[in-house]
Amino acid sequence: MAKPVFVLGIESSCDETAAAVLENGMLRSNVVASQEVHARWGGVVPELASRAHQEQIVPVVDAALREAGITRGELSAIAFTKGPGLIGALLVGTCFARSMAQALGIPLLGVDHMQAHILAHFIRDGSDRPVPAFPFLNLTVSGGHTLLVLVRDHLDMEVLGSTVDDAAGEAFDKGAKVLGLPYPGGPLIDRHAVGGDPRKFRLPMPQVPGSDFSFSGIKTAFNGVVQRGTANDPDFVTRELPHLCASLQGSIVDALLRKVQKTARNIGVEHIAMSGGVSANTALRAQFEALAEREGWQAHVPPLAYCTDNGAMIAMAGHFLLAADRTAGMDVVPHTR
Template sequence: MPIILAIESSCDETSAAVLSGRNVLSNVIASQKIHSEYGGVVPELASREHQKNIVPVVDKALKDAGIDKNEIDAVAFTRGPGLMGALLVGVSFAKSFGQALNVPLIEVNHMEAHVLAHFIDQNDRSDFPDFPFLCLTVSGGHTQIVKITDHLEMEVMGKTLDDAAGEAFDKSGLMLGLSYPAGPEIDKMAKSGDPLRFEFPIPKIQGLNFSFSGFKTAVLYFLQKQV
C-alpha cells in the first residue's frame, strides 16, 4: 500500500496524518487557542500559528506512524477552500517536502475530504456507504447537502445562503458570554434544557438551501429584550 503524508491547514488547526492505503497510521492536530480572546478566527494570527506548528506536527505524525520520511510515496495537502494565508502555509510546506523527496503531490478539496472520510478503513470496518448517497457537511465555514455518485463525482444540492451553522453557533455563544468555540458548550447545555421554552423563527428557504443569519439576529434581539 502507498504511504501518504497528508497535511491540512485550511483554518485554525494544523494537522498531519500518515496513511497506508485507507488506514490511518497517525493523526496529529495542533489547535490554536489564541483565537478564543477574539471570539473567532483571526486569519493573520492563524497563518502565524500554522508556521509555528507545521514542522513539529509533521515530525510527530511521522514518528507516531513509525515511518521514515524516505518511505513516503506521496504528499497530500488541502488546496481549499479555506483562509488564504493559512492554506499557503500548508501548500508551501507540502510542495517543498514533496520536491525534496521527489514524490508526487495530491491536491485535496477539503469539503470533498469531509465526505470521503466515510471511506477511511479503521478497525476493519465494513460499513462503507454505497453509491449514490447524500451527505450533510456542517462546519464553522460551510453547510451543504451533497449528492455523491462516485468517489470524485459530487453535486451540491443545497447550501447556506449566508452564515454557516457553526458560525451561527459561535456568534450566538459570544452573545451569551460563552468562550470560543461556543458550539460544543451550547450542545452540552442544550441536552439538559427545555426545547419548548423559547420559540425562534424558522427561515423559509426554497429548495434544499439553508439560512442562519436570521436566527443569529433573532438571538440578538431576544437577549436585548430579556437582559
C-alpha cells in the same frame, strides 16, 4: 511483494495544524495541533492562525511520520488542503507540501477541504463501522460551510444545496457570543442545552426554496430574545441559559434536518451521511439518526476525531486522487473559496 503506498495528508485551512499517514489506505497516524491563541479574541484571527501554522507544521508532520513508523523517504505522495479556507493558513500548508514533494520527487495531491470532510466516512482505522453506499446524500456542516451534496463516487460529487448567508456553525458560535460564552461557543451551546426546553423560546424557521439553507434569521431573532430578556432582567441569561441554548440548538438542527429529509426524499437515496465539525453536536447526531430510522434510511456519521479538521481526511482524499492519477503541479496555489 508490492511496495506499500504511504500517503501523507496535511491540513492547514483554519486553526488546526494536522498531519496523518495512510498505508495502502489504512490509517497509521493522525496528529492534530489546535491553536488556543484565538480564544481570547472570540474567534479565529487569520494572521495569528498563519503564524501558529508556521510554528507547528514541522513538529506535527514529524510526529505523524514517527507515529506511523516511517521516514519521509518512504512516502509515496503528499496530499494537502488547497482550499477553501484562510489564505494565509492555506499558504503555509501548500508551500510546505509543495516543497517537501519536490525535494522527495514524489506526487503532490491538492485536496478540496469540503470533499475531504465527506471522504472522512471512508477512513479505515481497523474499526468495523459501515461506510455509505453510493449514491448517498451528505450533509456537510462546519463553521464556514453548510452543504447538501449528492455523492455518486469517491471523486464524483454534486452540491445540491448550500447556505445563502451564514453557515450553521457560524450561527452556533455567534449565538454563544451573544450569551457571553467563550470561543469556540458551539460545543458550549451543546453542553448547556442538556436539560433545557428547546420550545421555550420560539425562533423563526427559515423559508428558503429548494435545498438551500439560511441561518441569519435564526441568529437575528435569537439576539433579539436575549436583548429583550436582559433589558427586563439583568440575570436573564444566567437564569435561562439551558433553555436559551436548547432553543437555539433546536432551531438550527430542525432547519438542517428538514432540508435533509426533503432532499433525500426527492432524489430517492437509501443512505444519508453527515460530516464536518458541527456533526459532532450531540443533538444533531441523535436526531439525524432518528430521522434515518423513521424514513427507513441508513445513517452514517464519522467518529468525533474525524468530524473536526484533521489530516486523516486529507490523506484519505489523497489516496483516492492518487489512485485516479489526479496529481497537482508544483505550481499549484491555494484558493479561499
